Amino acid sequence: MRKIxxxxxxxxxxxxxxxxxxxxxxxxxxxIKESTNxxxxxxxxxxxxxxxxRAIRESEQAYLTRGGVTKWTNIxxxxxxxxxxxxxxxxxxxxxxxxxDMFNRQYFEHISPTGDNISTLLDGVGYQYxxxxxxxxxxxxxxxxxxxxxxxxxxxxxxxxxxxxxxEIGVAVMQGTFEGRKTWLAVQAFAKxxxxxxxxxxxxxxxxxxxxxxxxxxKVKADAILTELEQLKGKGNREAxxxxxxxxxxxxxxxxxxxxxxxxxVDQYNEQVRIFNACVNQ
Numbered sequence: 001m002r003k004i005x006x007x008x009x010x011x012x013x014x015x016x017x018x019x020x021x022x023x024x025x026x027x028x029x030x031x032i033k034e035s036t037n038x039x040x041x042x043x044x045x046x047x048x049x050x051x052x053x054r055a056i057r058e059s060e061q062a063y064l065t066r067g068g069v070t071k072w073t074n075i076x077x078x079x080x081x082x083x084x085x086x087x088x089x090x091x092x093x094x095x096x097x098x099x100x101d102m103f104n105r106q107y108f109e110h111i112s113p114t115g116d117n118i119s120t121l122l123d124g125v126g127y128q129y130x131x132x133x134x135x136x137x138x139x140x141x142x143x144x145x146x147x148x149x150x151x152x153x154x155x156x157x158x159x160x161x162x163x164x165x166x167x168e169i170g171v172a173v174m175q176g177t178f179e180g181r182k183t184w185l186a187v188q189a190f191a192k193x194x195x196x197x198x199x200x201x202x203x204x205x206x207x208x209x210x211x212x213x214x215x216x217x218x219k220v221k222a223d224a225i226l227t228e229l230e231q232l233k234g235k236g237n238r239e240a241x242x243x244x245x246x247x248x249x250x251x252x253x254x255x256x257x258x259x260x261x262x263x264x265x266v267d268q269y270n271e272q273v274r275i276f277n278a279c280v281n282q
Contacts, residue, residue, distance in 0.1 A: 096174075
């Protein structure tokens with residue numbers, strides 16, 4: 001009787017071990033994939049574009065300069081306790097292209113007749129950003145100070161000028177004919193460049209991809225052996241069964257080892273993504 005009890009216990013333990021060998025790697029692999037997917041969420045770029053501003057009071061002696069607009073913008077930021085924006089040549093170019101396009105095609109909107117916007121222009125000049133803003137103004141403003149003050153008196157434009165996420169600025173001002181009269185168009189382009197935040201290591205991501213591929217390939221092999229083991233059950237060929245079981249266990253052991261390494265890599269990558277996302281939102 002005691003012997004029967006022992007045999008029953010051994011069989012029960014063997015069944016439990018078999019269950020764990022079969023299912024544990026698949027469960028661990030699934031968890032790794034979930035955490036990797038979270039880490040790989042894309043950057044959500046922001047574009048802040050308040051309605052274009054037309055001058056209410058105009059001057060016959062109107063004259064605007066790029067440098068003056070930048071200077072008065074930073075004066076207002078300093079008065080608000082904010083750091084000065086750095087002038088960026090790519091942003092200057094994008095702003096100039098915008099002014100020229102508005103004069104050439106006679107429109108005064110953030111989006112051109114063909115659907116282009118500040119993001120399109122920045123892509124064209126090779127400027128990568130996290131958040132970008134654009135202020136537009138039309139009219140014969142007396143000078144740079146008057147123009148920037150007009151923007152400051154408009155809540156949406158003021159929010160762009162005093163946005164503490166922006167790091168760089170580009171400005172363009174131009175005089176020309178618009179709607180049949182001689183006038184000025186002005187553009188401010190604000191941005192936080194992608195380079196302001198340390199991005200997750202792409203080499204690390206490549207390693208994660210390699211490990212995932214290796215695990216997937218080994219899982220295919222393990223599943224194939226498991227199918228053979230199911231077919232060998234009850235056929236009385238213990239030697240063949242044990243040989244296949246040893247092969248299966250060896251692959252499962254290898255998978256578990258790779259999963260442990262993969263978890264470590266994913267944890268590192270996720271931490272880098274967390275730091276990057278925190279920077280993006282600052």
